[in-house]
Amino acid sequence: MVKTMSILTATRAEYGLLKPVIQALREVETLDVKVVVTGAHLSPEFGLTYRDIEHDGIEIDEKIEMLISADTPAAISKSMGLAMISFADYFARIQPDLLLVLGDRYETLAVSLVAMNQRIPIAHLYGGETTEGAVDESVRHAITKISYLHLTSTEAYRKRVIQLGEHPDRVHTVGALGIENVLQEPLLTKEELEKSLDFSLEKPYALVTFHPVTLEQYQAEAQIEELLAACASFPDMTFLFTKANADAEGRVINRKIDAYCVQHEHAVAFTSLGLTRYLSAMKGCQMVIGNSSSGLIEAPSFGVPTINIGDRQKGRMQAESVINCEPKEHAIRDAIRQAQSPAFQEQAKKAVNPYGDGKTSDKIRTILQQVFDGEMDLKKTFYDLEVKG
Structure with missing residues (x-):
């Protein structure tokens, strides 16, 4: 039946x-x-x-x-x-x-x-x-x-x-479906991704996603400003932003990101990359930055460092490739430098993902x-x- x-x-x-x-x-x-x-x-x-x-x-x-x-x-x-x-x-x-x-x-x-x-x-x-x-x-x-x-x-x-x-x-x-996508989804080459995005990824780049922390009301604007100020301290890096979702205060985050990308040539924002482009970008990035669960679940399977900002994911299981920091400019800057270090890059490559076998x-x-x-x-x-x- x-x-x-x-x-x-x-x-x-x-x-x-x-x-x-x-x-x-x-x-x-x-x-x-x-x-x-x-x-x-x-x-x-x-x-x-x-x-x-x-x-x-x-x-x-x-x-x-x-x-x-x-x-x-x-x-x-x-x-x-x-x-x-x-x-x-x-x-x-x-x-x-x-x-x-x-x-x-x-x-x-x-x-x-x-x-x-x-x-x-x-x-x-x-x-x-x-x-x-x-x-x-x-x-x-x-x-x-x-x-x-x-x-x-x-x-x-x-x-x-x-x-x-x-x-x-x-x-x-x-197990986590994100791991299955990492292992099974056909991904784009760097050249294919650049062509699809119409944006150069020649420099080391970070994949950035920042959502509102919904139990911290009216903090989204201040927190995204701290993150963007930290990004501005690294002009030799490229920042590939995916925008916030439809949570309370998500729109203020997206407006701030758009304004930043207009003023800074080393940054570009997309409303949605789609699964294939998102995972392709993650595979080739130097680090993942923000507070999305994908930084904790998918990124470790690529051996990529994650900078997990603030409390949005607090309590979730993490691999040794994750750096936790406060939503403050100086803390985010320090975390980026740590993620860039050869020692931590090597640590991320060896990290074991706790979310299953795919x-x-x-x-x-x-x-x-x-x-x-x-x-x-x-x-x-x-x-x-x-x-x-």
Whole structure:
């Protein structure tokens, strides 16, 4: 019997991770995979990145608008409301047997709440992780509690999901999809990348992505100014920026980056590079700078140093190729110098990535097939652990 499965994607980064899973699941004859697109994918301001999905030959079942063109907390709450209204109609119409979601964004929580109300089992990728500087922390744990099946990136995170009361039989360690992309995605040569970007990468360059730290309200402007001031201290380096996502205060970061690139020839910014160009740029860069999870998850597999700024990723597992620093100009400058040093470059090349072996999509496909072959009981029993002290 064919089962219907919805897969949600709302951002460029999320789709980049989900791509191999979507492709693997579409090969299963007993699954009708429906990719539903929302959020920043449909916004001209964020690059209309749904076109990347279509370019990859993946059929989009439906595009659902929900993003209000503002980045205040109130606007985000209103966007969540629009998502709930629209997805209520969508799920009522297609009635999927399971919804697969990834991560910890507000769009994902809103859609997951709708699925919960409509008795649709949820499979959640990447619960149990911690990012203490972002509201994503609370969103991630909330999605965990309304999900039926849990697919974690490491064994430590699997244990944390169980600690949240989820039964061990429904919690599986599958590794990080980012590692699979690093190992499997056909990458561009340096010359091909330069031609695609229409920008010279002859000098050593840094790949820079900086997002708002959502639990540090009204700090985004000051923090991006500190980062840009540090970049200005290295005129012999090139800085390749990818812009912030649709979080609160993301737009102020993007305006500052655009202004900096106009004034400095050694910098260029892109709304979205897409998966292939982004990983190709990461492979050839001297270092990754910012506060994106990709600096912690994908970059170590390339042997590339990462400068992780501030608290947005605080608590997440890290390789020895990561340098943590405060969001201050002098700290970022010192971190760049450390990352440039031959000793640290060598350390980064030898670093062991803690996020798996790159066979994640096959593991997810196997687990989901087993789940569909069995019985799903949404009446979850809280799995208690002994508490000492």
